Amino acid sequence: MTSDLSITIAGIKFKNPILTASGTCGYGEELAEVFDLSLLGGIVTKSITVKPREGHPPPRTAETEGGMLNAIGLANVGVDKFIEEKLKFLEPFETRVVVNVAGAAIKEYVEISARLADCPRADMVELNFSCPNVAEGMTIAGSAALAERAVREVKAVFPRPVMAKLSPNVTDIGEIARACEAGGADALSLINTLVGMAVDIKSYRPRLTNNTGGLSGPAIKPVALAAVYKVSRAVKLPLIGIGGIIDYRDVIEFMLCGASAVQIGTSLFVEPDAPIKIIKDLKKYLSENKLGAVKELIGKLRPY
Amino acid sequence: MSKIVIENLAIINKKEVGSGYFLLTLGFFSKTGTIKAGQFVHIRLPRSNIYFRRAFSIYDYNPGNKTIDLLFRVLGRGTAALAAMSPGETLDVLGPLGNGFKFPNKNETVLMAAGGIGMPPIYLLARQMVQKGFDPSRIFFFYGGQTKNDLVEISRIRKLKTRLYPATDNGSYGFKGLLTEAISSVINGKEARYRIFACGPEGMLKALDQFGRTEQIPGQLSLEAPMPCGIGVCLGCILPLRAGGYTRVCREGPVYDIGEVLL
Ligand SMILES: Cc1cc2nc3c(=O)[nH]c(=O)nc-3n(C[C@H](O)[C@H](O)[C@H](O)COP(=O)(O)OP(=O)(O)OC[C@H]3O[C@@H](n4cnc5c(N)ncnc54)[C@H](O)[C@@H]3O)c2cc1C
Numbered sequence: 001m002t003s004d005l006s007i008t009i010a011g012i013k014f015k016n017p018i019l020t021a022s023g024t025c026g027y028g029e030e031l032a033e034v035f036d037l038s039l040l041g042g043i044v045t046k047s048i049t050v051k052p053r054e055g056h057p058p059p060r061t062a063e064t065e066g067g068m069l070n071a072i073g074l075a076n077v078g079v080d081k082f083i084e085e086k087l088k089f090l091e092p093f094e095t096r097v098v099v100n101v102a103g104a105a106i107k108e109y110v111e112i113s114a115r116l117a118d119c120p121r122a123d124m125v126e127l128n129f130s131c132p133n134v135a136e137g138m139t140i141a142g143s144a145a146l147a148e149r150a151v152r153e154v155k156a157v158f159p160r161p162v163m164a165k166l167s168p169n170v171t172d173i174g175e176i177a178r179a180c181e182a183g184g185a186d187a188l189s190l191i192n193t194l195v196g197m198a199v200d201i202k203s204y205r206p207r208l209t210n211n212t213g214g215l216s217g218p219a220i221k222p223v224a225l226a227a228v229y230k231v232s233r234a235v236k237l238p239l240i241g242i243g244g245i246i247d248y249r250d251v252i253e254f255m256l257c258g259a260s261a262v263q264i265g266t267s268l269f270v271e272p273d274a275p276i277k278i279i280k281d282l283k284k285y286l287s288e289n290k291l292g293a294v295k296e297l298i299g300k301l302r303p304y
Numbered sequence: 305m306s307k308i309v310i311e312n313l314a315i316i317n318k319k320e321v322g323s324g325y326f327l328l329t330l331g332f333f334s335k336t337g338t339i340k341a342g343q344f345v346h347i348r349l350p351r352s353n354i355y356f357r358r359a360f361s362i363y364d365y366n367p368g369n370k371t372i373d374l375l376f377r378v379l380g381r382g383t384a385a386l387a388a389m390s391p392g393e394t395l396d397v398l399g400p401l402g403n404g405f406k407f408p409n410k411n412e413t414v415l416m417a418a419g420g421i422g423m424p425p426i427y428l429l430a431r432q433m434v435q436k437g438f439d440p441s442r443i444f445f446f447y448g449g450q451t452k453n454d455l456v457e458i459s460r461i462r463k464l465k466t467r468l469y470p471a472t473d474n475g476s477y478g479f480k481g482l483l484t485e486a487i488s489s490v491i492n493g494k495e496a497r498y499r500i501f502a503c504g505p506e507g508m509l510k511a512l513d514q515f516g517r518t519e520q521i522p523g524q525l526s527l528e529a530p531m532p533c534g535i536g537v538c539l540g541c542i543l544p545l546r547a548g549g550y551t552r553v554c555r556e557g558p559v560y561d562i563g564e565v566l567l
């Protein structure tokens with residue numbers, strides 16, 4: 001029996017549920033030297049902003065127990081170069097391209113999404129709401145009202161599906177998820193990194209120049225699973241689970257909790273070919289368990 | 305498009321070549337042929353709860369014997385885990401990664417500076433140059449460490465028949481003082497044409513970068529930064545460029561021209 005690994009999210013078909021997460025796979029150029037990107041369900045490109053950004057000074061990553069902290073500071077080439085060079089590079093690959101968008105104000109998300117509207121290679125946009133919003137003094141991810149408005153305004157300019165990426169650094173992630181749904185989001189991805197810190201006890205200095213950073217890797221998987229579980233009960237939207245995935249078992253856990261697909265992030269730093277192994281193992285799991293399609297796993301959790 | 309290769313390589317031999325210094329001999333890559341001095345491998349540490357790989361310069365290789373040598377000093381958790389491995393076990397190795405040194409012209413005089421555990425890529429460059437017919441007497445090889453114990457593997461360097469100048473901070477072997485002072489004591493005045501190649505502690509590289517820029521001596525330095533991914537996707541291993549912006553040491557480096565990076 002050949003198992004069907006494909007998944008459809010907001011009308012877009014992914015050949016399998018394995019995507020690479022924003023900020024952990026650049027724009028695909030380096031990973032293309034490791035494996036054929038066409039094997040992936042999709043690639044989510046590094047957050048892009050209106051203008052290029054160099055990011056924070058080093059050190060901007062720190063190893064922690066079961067993961068890492070990062071405060072890269074949204075280093076990216078800016079939307080112009082992204083469209084001219086990076087999107088062009090991705091053109092020939094038979095995989096879905098999800099373009100992650102970031103900004104310091106809602107109008108920047110709108111401006112970038114409007115530019116991407118004319119680029120059919122951008123199959124979908126993912127809105128990174130974890131960035132500080134300069135005018136409001138908070139993240140969009142932390143405000144239901146801002147999140148709803150941001151999604152609505154991007155939806156008005158981008159003709160293909162819009163996905164909002166949720167932050168775990170909020171009081172009630174379900175409330176933000178409902179606001180995004182109300183704003184017209186086609187899908188949600190979760191979670192982004194958790195705010196964290198590490199200190200060097202010799203110098204009394206934080207181990208990141210930004211003082212705090214975002215925690216990722218296996219250490220955050222339980223938090224991410226609980227978030228997916230909670231949000232799957234709060235909204236009807238398809239979800240893409242993210243957080244600490246290293247193997248196919250993790251993928252199954254996320255899907256059982258309600259995710260239609262997943263993104264692999266920090267694992268890529270340790271095993272750059274992790275997605276390929278996961279896809280292979282997932283296929284094997286399905287046939288061994290006599291499952292005809294991977295989508296049969298979505299939300300099949302049997303909670304107490 | 306070039307290829308980034310991940311392979312399981314067997315540990316063929318492990319030898320403590322000085323207190324806390326280990327020479328590790330691995331099996332050769334099956335999917336990669338050429339190695340340039342200055343390139344590195346990124347190694348997973350099994351049987352430990354350390355999540356990230358660690359980078360090690362390729363110290364030597366022998367395609368005939370199908371071996372790769374690494375030389376490391378136990379500094380922290382990662383290197384301690386590596387030192388605990390035994391022959392017969394395998395290591396998950398990513399590489400060879402990064403850009404190597406540019407070979408000098410045969411008529412140039414080369415000044416090599418190897419500081420402590422920065423020695424491996426400098427040795428390999430000298431070895432490759434000598435093998436390609438570069439006159440070893442035109443290579444001034446400065447090898448510095450804190451004490452005699454830090455000048456490991458000096459007999460291997462000696463076999464190249466370069467002009468070898470050992471130096472120790474405490475004078476327990478060779479010149480007494482910093483490597484940069486040893487260099488000044490030998491190279492006085494402006495002699496013909498030099499080219500510098502160096503790898504070592506930050507202070508030494510900074511001094512050589514300054515020396516190269518003020519004396520207008522060209523050369524290359526192999527630099528270091530903590531490397532989460534080693535392949536250019538995390539943007540963690542950056543250093544500031546003199547011309548502005550940042551460079552990824554794993555991808556654009558680890559070898560840079562003197563003056564290129566703001567040290
Ligand atoms: C391109 C490249 C080539 C390298 N080649 C070699 C090599 O040939 N041989 C070798 O022994 N090492 C080499 N290193 C360094 C090596 O990768 C490890 O970073 C280093 O050995 C410490 O690892 P650890 O896990 O033992 O220490 P950790 O547990 O990570 O840290 C322990 C202590 O060491 C300090 N430390 C961590 N990393 C470094 C570093 N890179 N330099 C100085 N102090 C550090 C930490 O601040 C801490 O105080 C290379 C690094 C790079 C980037």
Ligand SMILES: Cc1cc2nc3c(=O)[nH]c(=O)nc-3n(C[C@H](O)[C@H](O)[C@H](O)COP(=O)(O)O)c2cc1C
Nearest residue numbers: 021022023047070128191192216217243244265266
């Ligand atoms: C170094 C690094 C950079 C990241 N950059 C971005 C980014 O630019 N935009 C974004 O939405 N998420 C970014 N993330 C978050 C990841 O996409 C992902 O949500 C998070 O790391 C959790 O997944 P993981 O545990 O599999 O890494 C970054 C993560 C890391 C580790």
Ligand code: FES
Nearest residue numbers: 534536539541554
């Ligand atoms: S180590 Fe990740 S970009 Fe260099």
